[in-house]
Amino acid sequence: MMKLDGIAAFVATVDAGSISEAARRLGWSKSVTSERLAELERSLGTRLVQRTTRKLSLTQDGDSLLPRARRILAEVDDAAVEIVERRGSLAGPLRISAPVSFGILHLGPAICAFLAKHPDLELSLELDDRFVDAAADGFDAVIRHGPVVDSRLVAKRLAVTRRTLVASPSYLERAGTPTSLDDLQRHRGILYSNRDTDWRFAGAGGWTVVRPSSCVRVNNGLIMRDAALAGHGITLLPTFFTYRDIASGSLRHIDIGMEAEGAELFVCYPLARTPSAKVSALVNSLRAAFGDPPYWESAG
Known part of the structure; x- marks a missing residue:
């Protein structure tokens, strides 16, 4: 008979990619996790996971069992939650x-x-x-x-x-305030490094992508905002980053007559x-x- 602990060990091992990481996620020791997985395989009379020194991979039987095992765990979890919810x-x-x-x-x-x-x-x-x-x-x-x-x-x-173009008053006083896509193209941009076509604007003819020269390229919005506050250039950020700075005047919204792609x-x-x-x-x-x-x- 399959035991729930063995099913949990199997799914966690597949998801984590290793028995040690599965044990960490389950809050068990590595030896207990390994033994629960082995018990499940013995009860089914088949190998579910192929173990090597470098990686784990599913056998054909393991691949067949995995979606069912996930559903079993989900049903048990939902049943437990439902019982708890009845208690408030x-x-x-x-x-x-x-x-x-x-x-x-x-x-x-x-x-x-x-x-x-x-x-x-x-x-x-x-x-x-x-x-x-x-x-x-x-x-x-x-x-x-x-x-x-x-x-x-x-x-x-x-x-x-929304996502809006913003810059500090000091940068705009020094470099000028763009009022069109052509103007914007000539400015220094503080860019999000995980998107090559991040600056997209909606117009009558569809989307237009602007690629300004980069003064800062980073994969974190807080640092992009800090660079804009320091006067290094213009950036395009969601309003949840900038709404307080806009309200205080530390950053200014730039209107080029087109809406940036939202998120x-x-x-x-x-x-x-x-x-x-x-x-x-x-x-x-x-x-x-x-x-x-x-x-x-x-x-x-």
């Missing part, structure tokens, strides 16, 4: 990932309010600007800013945000499993915390 609260582990800058600026108060309502949750929040793989990296959900093109994910919109915030979870009550509650709580329109759009 959510409980247990919830592991999510979010972008670094957005997490620092806006997630703290929202997450704390969520935990205040559900004190029995064990939340693990990891801030990371890379596009983490929600299923393979073992997350219940990931928060993403921008388009979600992974067909393996279900995306629930949290908020819509959306999503909570995503793997398509292979239904969202748990914990993820659904998180989505609802974050939507309420950010507002519609979000507070960074309606400020001032």
